[in-house]
Amino acid sequence: MGADRSTVDRSLAATGLIGRQAELTRVLDTVDEGWNRPRTLLLLGEAGAGKSRLLSIAADHARDRGALVLAAQGAEAESRHSFASLHLLLLPVLSDLGGLPDHLRNALEAAFGMAPAQGPVDPMPLRMAVLTLLTDIARGQRLLIAVDDVQHVDRDSLDVLDFVVRRITARGVPVLLAARGLTPPDGVPADAPALPLDPLPPQAAAELLDAQPHPPTGRTRMEVLRQAEGNPLAVIELCRAARADGAGVLHGGGRPRTERLQELYAARLRSLPETTRRLVLHAAASEHEDIATVMAAAGTGTDLAAWAPAEEAGLLTLVDGRVAFRHPLVRAAAYHGAPAHLRQRAHRDLACALTTDPARRAWHLAAACLGEDEAVAAALEDTAELAERRGGFFAAGQALQRSAECSPRAQDRARRYAKALRAANNAGDPGWVRELYDKVSGLTDDRDVLGMVAQGAGMALSLLGHQRQGFQVLMSALEPEPPKDPMTVLALTAMLHAVAFQSGLPEVRRPLAALVEAIGPDGGDTTYTELAMTSTADRVRAGTLAGADPTRAPELLRQQLDRWPTASGPTAQVGDMILVLALGGLAWYADESDLCVESYQRAYAVLTAYGSVGPTRVSRAALASALMDTGRWTQAEEQLEEAATLAAVHKLRHLEIDIAALRVTLDALRGLPAEVPADPAWTAVPLAENRATHARLLRAAGAAAAAQGDFEASFRHMRSLFTEDGTPLHHFLSPRSVADLAAAAQRTGRQQEAARIVEAVRTAVGPRPTARMRLLLHHADALVGDPLEAEHHFRLATVDPAGEQWPLARAQARLHYAQWLRRKRRPLDARPLLAMALETFTRLGAARLAQEARVELRASGAPTGPAQAGPLAELTAQQRQIVRLAAQGLRNKEIAEQLMISPRTVSSHLYQVYPKLGVSNRNQLSGLFQDL
Structure with missing residues (x-):
């Protein structure tokens, strides 16, 4: 058997090796399985990728299992000496030469200079001598051969090793080789399986950085990650240098x-x-x-x-x-x-x-600048404005910070630091924001400048889970005297809205509407150029009002679409992207899930291409939820992976927990074993002031319990989404789980208790709820309300065409309606509902619910076949992306540009997946997707 997961986890924990779990598993499998069947493995990677560490762990693992480890490392200084590496490899067993036949022992001793040569060394006896020696040893005990830095092994040793490795692995001896570079060096067996050590993914690189004794923060943290390019040794060395010599060692791209x-x-x-x-x-x-x-x-x-x-x-x-x-x-x-x-x-x-390139010219002038120089500072500020217009917030923040450092006058320094902070906030780096906030606070008392930095600092505190502190910082900039620039006030209020949503605290949400309505029109120039367009400012106002009172969201969305219809063309400028992001937020509050997904994805595509992920932070969990709600689970999975990386790299505490909770929820919906985030996740941020995170954790726990058939626990967790009197724990998220609560209550006989909560939710969402909430309330009423009204509510929950936007919720309502019909001895009426529910569950991949529907359908007297997995299930995530884009009509070149791969790779993937999907050309792909 190969290495088990616990062995790999212990090895990783014991060595501090981070981000190489898959590679370590492969290496340990080679060691363990190599004693039962032929096996060799060649590790490839650049210096510092972790090859030597993996070999060392494998050697320790083998020794723990009683194996003899013969190890050698090629050395450039000895690469010209014949048999130098072979001698090092065999040094521990040279005392066993006496058991070899004389002609073989003589050949080996002559090659190593242990005895005088009687003429030119014959290569065949030497090869046979080494093979015989190692084979004899392997008969008596387990043996592992490990050779590092093969590129520096002398050619004569390689020649012998090539001969021996081909034969000894067939006798159950594992062989591990490691070489620098991405291609096997000359002399290595051409058919040796290779394992390239790619750069660490961003999430693993961030984890490695945080594991260092004194990990850098803020801008220095991001510079270390950027410059290390995923190389583990580079992460460690750059962290050490930043600690020893200060952040200045990373300045301007230097190392x-x-x-x-x-x-x-x-x-x-x-x-x-x-x-x-x-x-x-x-x-x-x-x-x-x-x-x-x-x-x-x-x-x-x-x-x-x-x-x-x-x-x-x-x-x-x-x-x-x-x-x-x-x-x-x-x-x-x-x-x-x-x-x-x-x-x-x-x-x-x-x-x-x-x-001809003012931007890069300005950076080189800054790198050569000693002290202060207004000309250089101005050039860098111009560079930053150009980068920011294109969405390059990280580059803009760097340029503005350096511009501030070069500024002779204090007021210019404060202004440029404030602009740098705003860019850092948009870039998604709360640690950097807090560093810049401290710089600005001591330089000026200008209310507009302080308002700008308060906006960024408030969001940074929020992302770190400190909602009440964020609220205080934002309100201190708005009261008693607000900034003169109306757009600065609008930006502060929009940030306050984000804090209000995450906190879920009524006192944070309460002042929003009055603050928005008091904002006057933009009277001229504004620092917030992205809000300079009337349409953008108007939509941000509407989104903030919807956050203050979600019951107004449908009407606010209708007004916005009437005044500023959504465009279908490319989104290039920052103002346009903010416009689309604000529309996504409005659609989220209005429960227009399809529009929410479309808007966020349009803006994300451009922002991600620029590396400017900051504006997406507060909406990542919303987009993932909307994708789950609308049945796009593969896309949701990919979005959760991206969000998890973003949260790890920037240390966004509550987002990390939100994503973990949503992953559990998605796994539970699929019927997979779902592990609720461990206890530390529930205490990593104060849940009392992070109610959005608390609500997602409770829903995840409830969904996981239901997936395991523990409806008592499911009801307990879902019930905790509401206070004793039924008030929602979170004003927006809690009501969306009302049908799940009712389903758990119906399974456990708690209908009366759940009915009180349903009434409280109906009061909370107002007399004109969204279509989604109306359907959820009908579903809940059918399960726990007046039994005489159950069928009426079931019909209203299942026949409205608007419900098709949320396929899982619609299918669950049909399943529950059909179960009610069967209990009423109406199996013929139940069958079509069950058939539709089964088709939806199967298409989505909701295995547990599909099985439940299949059992009900069989009990109703209808024949059922085995569930068919969706045709896309066996594709990789990248293949699914390619197929989806091809189905939308994009050409190979356009797909390659979006995914940053080559057109040839796109063509190759399509060629491979057509047979799996049962199609012969790209024109047939659109039929595979219900959501195009």
Whole structure:
């Protein structure tokens, strides 16, 4: 058997290895299964990817199981010495040579210089000697062979190892090899299975960063993650450098200099010719420039041969007109290994060469700037405005912070720091926001500037779970004297609305409507350029009013669509994206789930392409919920994965828990084993002031209990969504679980108690509820209300065409109606309802509910067949994305641009999935999706 999950988890915990669970499982499987059948594995990856750590863990694992481990590591200094690596590998067992036949022992001793050679070494006896020695050892005990840095193993040793590995693995001896790079080095068995160690995904890289003794925060945290590019060693070294030398070591795209970096790369850099070193320094300083620009700045001409020594040394490669460093730490060592005056000169040279690109020119001038310089500060501010208009909030924030640092006047510093904070907030980094808030607070008493920073600080506090503090910061900027700019007031109020939703506290929501209605028209220039359009400001106002009182949302949405119809074209400018995001929020409150999904996805696509995820933070859980509600569970799963990564990278505490709860809910709906988030999730943020998170946790726990058939526990959790008198725990989220509560109550005989809550919910949602709430209330009334009115309510819950927007809820209502009909001895009336419910549950992948419907249908006398999994079930997540986009009519090139892959990859995936889907061309794909 392969390595079990507990073994892998213990190994990860014991070693601190993060983000390599799948790879470790594969390695341990090779070790364990290799003793029963042929097995070898080649680990590939760049320096610092974790190859040596995995080999070390595997060796310890084998020793714990009583195996003898023969290990060797190739060394560049010994790569010219014949059989040097082979000698190191066999050193622990050389005392066993006496058991070999004389001719084999003589060949091995001669190769190692242990005995005088009687002539040229014959390769075949030597190979047989090693094979025989290892085979004899393997007969008496378990054996593991592990060779690291194969690229530095001498060729003679590799020749023998190639011969031996092909034969000894067939005798049950596992062999692990590791080599630098992404392709097997010469001399390695060509058919050896390879395991590439890709860069860590962002979530794992963030976890590794947080595991360091003194993890950086704020902007420095994001710079470390960005510059490390998912390389574990780079994360560790950059964290260490930031701790030792301060955040300045990461400034302007530069990399830190540490002793370990010098040990890794400085020797190779120093051995380069002077012209090549100059080119490498300019390339390290440029980071984004093409080869022609780098060479023009360095003044070395146009002959690419000048790069050859660096390429031959394995430091970099030239690809598609750009310089690609082999490892993030190569760039670090190249940049910080050079004297300061040469780094400054390199940035000035690059600024001179970039006459047609003001943005990058400004950055190089800033990198060369010592102290304060208003011209540089102004150039960076202009750069930031351009980036922000395009949605590049992180880049804008960096430029504005550096602009503030270069500003001679305090008022300009405060203003630019405030703009940087707003960009950092939009970029999604609450830690960075808090750093900038502290800088601005001590520089100015300008109410508009302080209002701008309060908006960002309030949201940062909210994202960290401190809703009451966020509320206090925002209100301190609005009272007693609000900012003069109406758009600053609107931005503050919109942030207050986000805090009000997450907190669920009536006292936070209460002042919203009055604050919005007191905002005057924009009287001229505003710092909030994204709100400068009347349509955008008007829609943000409407969204905030809907948050203050969700019962107004349907009418507010209707007014907005009448005044500013939704566009179907591309969304490019920030103002347009805010307009679409605000529409998504309005649709969310109005229970127009399809419009909510469409709006959020349109805006997300552009913001994600720019790397500006900040504006999406507060709506991630809403989008995932809307996708689940509308039956797009595959998309919901992908959205939850993206949101989990965002939450981990930026340490968004309540979002992490929200996503975990929604994942449990989705698993429960699918009928999968669903584990409710562990106790720490319930205490990671104060739930008393994070009622939205509390409500999602309770619903997840209730859904998980129902999936396991424990309806007592399900009712207990669902009941906790409401206070003793039936008041919703969360004003918006709790009422949407009223039908689930009623279903659990009907199973446990608690109808009377649930009926009181249904009445309280009906009062809370007002006399004109949304279509969704109307259907849910009818469903709940049918289950726990007056038995004489049950069929009336069931009919109203199942016949309204509006209900098809929420297929799961509609199917559950049909199932419950059919069960009621069967109890009334009307099986013929129940059959069509059960057939429709079964079809929906099967299409969605709700296995438990499908089985329940199948049993009911069989009991009604109708024949049933086995449930058929949806045709998309066996595809990977990426294949499903490709098929969905192709079904929407996009060409391969357009799909490739959206998913950032090659058109050839798109074509290959489509070719592979057509037979699985039972189609022969892309025109037949649209029939597979109900939601296009």
